[in-house]
Amino acid sequence: xxxxxxxxxxxxxxxxxxxxxxxxxxxxxxxxxxxxxxxxxxxxxxxxxxxxxxxxxxxxxxxxxxxxxxxxxxxxxxxxxxxxxxxxxxxxxxxxxxxxxxxxxxxxxxxxxxxxxxxxxxxxxxxxxxxxxxxxxxxxxxxxxxxxxxxxxxxxxxxxxxxxxxxxxxxxxxxxxxxxxxxxxxxxxxxxxxxxxxxxxxxxxxxxxxxxxxxxxxxxxxxxxxxxxxxxxxxxxxxxxxxxxxxxxxxxxxxxxxxxxxxxxxxxxxxxxxxxxxxxxxxxxxxxxxxxxxxxxxxxxxxxxxxxxxxxxxxxxxxxxxxxxxxxxxxxxxxxxxxxxxxxxxxxxxxxxxxxxxxxxxxxxxxxxxxxxxxxxxxxxxxxxxxxxxxxxxxxxxxxxxxxxxxxxxxxxxxxxxxxxxxxxxxxxxxxxxxxxxxxxxxxxxxxxxxxxxxxxxxxxxxxxxxxxxxxxxxxxxxxxxxxxxxxxxxxxxxxxxxxxxxxxxxxxxxxxxxxxxxxxxxxxxxxxxxxxxxxxxxxxxxxxxxxxxxxxxxxxxxxxxxxxxxxxxxxxxxxxxxxxxxxxxxxxxxxxxxxxxxxxxxxxxxxxxxxxxxxxxxxxxxxxxxxxxxx
Numbered sequence: 001x002x003x004x005x006x007x008x009x010x011x012x013x014x015x016x017x018x019x020x021x022x023x024x025x026x027x028x029x030x031x032x033x034x035x036x037x038x039x040x041x042x043x044x045x046x047x048x049x050x051x052x053x054x055x056x057x058x059x060x061x062x063x064x065x066x067x068x069x070x071x072x073x074x075x076x077x078x079x080x081x082x083x084x085x086x087x088x089x090x091x092x093x094x095x096x097x098x099x100x101x102x103x104x105x106x107x108x109x110x111x112x113x114x115x116x117x118x119x120x121x122x123x124x125x126x127x128x129x130x131x132x133x134x135x136x137x138x139x140x141x142x143x144x145x146x147x148x149x150x151x152x153x154x155x156x157x158x159x160x161x162x163x164x165x166x167x168x169x170x171x172x173x174x175x176x177x178x179x180x181x182x183x184x185x186x187x188x189x190x191x192x193x194x195x196x197x198x199x200x201x202x203x204x205x206x207x208x209x210x211x212x213x214x215x216x217x218x219x220x221x222x223x224x225x226x227x228x229x230x231x232x233x234x235x236x237x238x239x240x241x242x243x244x245x246x247x248x249x250x251x252x253x254x255x256x257x258x259x260x261x262x263x264x265x266x267x268x269x270x271x272x273x274x275x276x277x278x279x280x281x282x283x284x285x286x287x288x289x290x291x292x293x294x295x296x297x298x299x300x301x302x303x304x305x306x307x308x309x310x311x312x313x314x315x316x317x318x319x320x321x322x323x324x325x326x327x328x329x330x331x332x333x334x335x336x337x338x339x340x341x342x343x344x345x346x347x348x349x350x351x352x353x354x355x356x357x358x359x360x361x362x363x364x365x366x367x368x369x370x371x372x373x374x375x376x377x378x379x380x381x382x383x384x385x386x387x388x389x390x391x392x393x394x395x396x397x398x399x400x401x402x403x404x405x406x407x408x409x410x411x412x413x414x415x416x417x418x419x420x421x422x423x424x425x426x427x428x429x430x431x432x433x434x435x436x437x438x439x440x441x442x443x444x445x446x447x448x449x450x451x452x453x454x455x456x457x458x459x460x461x462x463x464x465x466x467x468x469x470x471x472x473x474x475x476x477x478x479x480x481x482x483x484x485x486x487x488x489x490x491x492x493x494x495x496x497x498x499x500x501x502x503x504x505x506x507x508x509x510x511x512x513x514x515x516x517x518x519x520x521x522x523x524x525x526x527x528x529x530x531x532x533x534x535x536x537x538x539x540x541x542x543x544x545x546x547x548x549x550x551x552x553x554x555x556x557x558x559x560x561x562x563x564x565x566x567x568x569x570x571x572x573x574x575x576x577x578x579x580x581x582x583x584x585x586x587x588x589x590x591x592x593x594x595x596x597x598x599x600x601x602x603x604x605x606x607x608x609x610x611x612x613x614x615x616x617x618x619x620x621x622x623x624x625x626x627x628x629x630x631x632x
Contacts (some may be wrong), residue, residue, distance in 0.1 A: 001301065002057060002160045002326070003243035005279070007098055009288040009304035009322035010059055014091045018045070018060065023104065026084045027067035028076045032180050034167055035065035036079075038088065048327075049158045049167055051180050056165035058100060058158050059323040075178045078169055082106060082154055082177075094201065096209065096241040102156040157199060170199050207240045211280045215270035227263035228451065228544070228577070231255075234262070235276065237357055242276075244350060245303065250276040252309035259458075279305060290325040291316045300346070302329030344466055348457050348473060355480035356450045363443040366436055376429035382407045383422030390415045442599070446480065449521070449601030452545035455577045456520055468520045476601055506552070507571075507620065507627045513564045514552040515627070517571055521602030524548040528605065534592040537565060539572040542585040542612055546576025548603065550591065560588075566615060567626055573617035583614050 021038035029035050033050040038060075046065045049058045083104060090103035154177075155170040168179040176199050183193040190203055208217055225234050232247035242250075248258040254272040255264065282288050282305065293301040293314040300314055301307060302325045310316070319325040385402050386393070386409075393400055393415040400407040409418050453473065460466040504523055506514035516531050518524035527550045528538060537551040537560055549572040551564055565588060573584035589610040597604045620627060 001243055001245045001303070002098065003246055004093075004096055004098055004241045005246065005282065005304045006302070006322065006326060007058065007100060007160060008093055008283055009290060010326065011091050011093045011100055012286045012288065013322055014047075014060065018047070018088055019091070021088045023083055023086050023088060025067070026079050027065075027069070028071045028073065029065055029067060031071065031073060032165075032167075034079065034180070035067060036083065037065075049156075051159070051165040051167050053163040053165060056160045056162060057326065058160055059326045060321075061323065061327050073180075075167075075169070075180050078178050079156075082108075082152070082169065083156065086154070097202070098160045099201070100158045100160070102158070103153065104156065105151050105153050107150050108152045161202075164202075166193060168193065168199060174199050205240050207238060210235075210239045210242055210276050211283070213239070213273045213276055215273045218269035218273045222262050222267070222269065225262040227261065229262045231260050231262060231264075231267070231272070232258060233353055233356075236353075237360075239276075244353070245301065245307070246276075246279055249305070249307050249309050250279055253278075258309040288322060290319040290322040292319065292325050292328050293317075299329050302326055344470070345457055345460070348466070348470060349454060351477075351482060352450055352454050352457070352473065355477075355482045356447065356454075358481055359443055359446045359450065363440065363447070366440045366443060369436055376426050379422050379426040379429065383419045383426060386415060386419040386422065390419070393418075445597060445600045445604060448545065449476075449604050450480070451577070452603060453521060453601075455545040456547070459575060459579070460519070465519050468522070472520050472522055472602060479601075509564050509567055509627055511561060511564065512554045513561065514554075515564070515568050515571065516550045516552065517575055518548040518603065519575070521604075524603030524605075525596070528591065528594055528603075529596065532591040534590070536591045537568070537588060538591045538594050538607070539565075539568050539586055539588050540607075541572050541576030541578055542587045544577035546578075547572060548605075549575070566613070567623060569613055569615040570618040570623065571620070573615055574619045576617070579617050581617065584617050585612050585614055587612050 018038050018040065021040045023036045024039045024044075025037040027035060029048070029050075030052075032052045033048065035049075036047045038045050038047055045060050045062055047058075047060055048065055050056055083106070086104040086106035088102060089105050090101070092101050092103075093099065094101070153172045155174075157166075157168045157170060159166045159168075166179055166181045166183075169177045171177055176193060176195055176197050178195050179193050181193065183191065185192040185194070191200060193199075221234055221238050222231070225231075230251075232244065232251045235242045235247040235250060236244055250272060251260050252258040253275040255267055257264075260267065288304045289306050290304055291302070291306065292299055293303070293307060293310045293316050295314045301310060304322055304325075307316070319328075385405070385407060386400060389400060389402055393409065395414070396411045397409050398411050400409055409415075410421065413421065453469065457466065457469050460469055504516055504519060504527065506516055508514055516527040518527045524547065528548045532538060532550040532552060535556060536553060539549040539551070540546060549568050551560075551568050553561075569586040569588065572586050573579070573581075576584065578584045587607070587610040589607050593609045594605050594607045597606055
């Protein structure tokens with residue numbers, strides 16, 4: 001993952017090996033990917049940078065880049081003129097940002113230059129002429145060139161920031177000459193990216209610096225979270241420069257469980273603060289330990305620091321070069337490479353986590369508006385007080401004092417007009433507040449649905465199950481302001497033939513009663529409303545996301561078979577967010593008492609007349625002596 005640590009390791013590597021390199025060849029691999037050949041005495045390497053939203057990257061490689069000579073863009077023409085033949089004189093990373101600046105210097109011909117017939121003007125050499133000249137120079141002559149008066153200094157700014165990634169060429173005054181992506185002022189008033197506009201840093205995030213995190217700050221952050229919130233997600237959303245990978249690693253080092261939740265009682269805030277600060281120490285020491293992690297032969301992660309949280313499930317391979325580790329990890333996750341089950345799961349979870357952050361922000365905004373609605377009642381009271389004390393108000397008064405309460409008045413309005421103004425503001429605020437309960441309920445239901453979907457993705461045992469959940473997410477993604485799940489460069493994830501979305505097979509107990517388990521939101525809907533009859537039994541783990549489990553009785557049962565109910569309840573506990581608990585509360589009711597929530601996501605229901613039983617969470621393998629799978 002290209003987080004601030006990965007980029008810092010690559011910047012350190014470039015400063016150690018590529019400073020004073022001559023840029024011999026430049027070009028575009030595609031419209032969003034730039035490559036340049038760097039020559040230092042005795043060594044050639046390629047710098048590759050991309051602003052592709054799905055594969056933004058920056059690294060060095062010994063493999064020749066496949067430039068596209070037929071691809072001609074304004075940015076491509078500019079880098080050919082100003083970057084080819086230049087010298088790389090500096091590489092720096094903006095603190096705690098995924099932004100890297102490459103400082104370059106090039107001898108340019110003056111506008112009124114004259115030349116002999118057939119002699120190239122400096123700065124307009126061919127690739128072969130530049131390469132031949134490079135073989136003749138040494139480091140001292142390169143440094144001498146920088147003292148010439150006709151040297152032009154420029155910067156290449158590479159922003160590796162997901163969908164906000166970009167590559168820009170700046171002049172010596174920080175003015176944008178061009179970029180691979182244009183952002184017009186209409187698209188972003190805060191930070192347009194357009195030729196002749198000054199380049200500015202992204203707006204600073206008003207979040208604490210993880211390098212200075214204290215135990216008290218961690219305790220406050222956990223206190224503000226919900227019990228079911230993952231601590232790693234809180235770190236990502238509440239602190240600067242914490243990627244999901246860094247967040248999970250810090251939580252694992254502090255607790256032994258990368259997915260630990262806020263409700264965990266034995267968490268030591270001091271330990272979490274200490275571990276997170278420790279992850280950022282290489283920014284000061286430049287001591288990096290690049291590695292690639294594989295699961296079943298497929299690359300699942302690359303990192304500049306050891307990822308202890310992956311050591312139990314993945315095999316780590318150390319690298320001497322962060323660029324090589326990043327290149328290998330990047331190639332393994334390209335559009336044409338196989339994607340492992342774990343990678344697919346992590347991508348889906350990351351997409352859903354981002355959607356949940358957006359819903360959380362909307363809910364917080366609605367709660368703030370609700371607080372303003374309380375103010376509306378005060379406006380009404382103030383309007384009534386003005387009418388009650390209208391005889392005391394003189395023309396030009398600015399304040400009405402009633403029993404120590406100060407009511408502001410507009411001196412240009414009469415007393416009646418002031419009262420009418422307060423009532424008008426009250427009605428406006430009241431009208432806006434009427435929709436708040438419905439909008440808050442909608443946002444809360446969306447959060448519950450996302451929690452259910454994330455739980456099922458984590459527990460999906462195989463490819464087909466995960467495909468069904470990816471299909472489900474694609475069908476609802478736009479409701480959350482998200483794109484469908486993608487694999488690689490803008491291509492939709494391949495879908496199965498639909499088997500995963502069909503009705504699940506039944507499990508049968510010794511008495512012949514059928515038990516159905518929903519493995520996705522759609523399957524939850526299917527087993528509850530298509531498979532089960534009104535008198536069949538419906539089960540769900542209490543208060544946590546999870547699967548709907550249905551017992552379809554072999555014949556009408558006025559009284560439920562408690563042994564079968566206990567078996568089904570153990571399965572409902574297993575396929576829920578409380579799987580790791582010793583015992584789980586499971587609600588049991590007849591299917592007739594279950595209702596789908598109108599407008600909510602697949603599998604979202606309400607129910608009544610339930611009873612609650614406490615059972616251990618057990619899967620089919622543990623219950624195989626009591627259950628048999630359907631062969632129908």
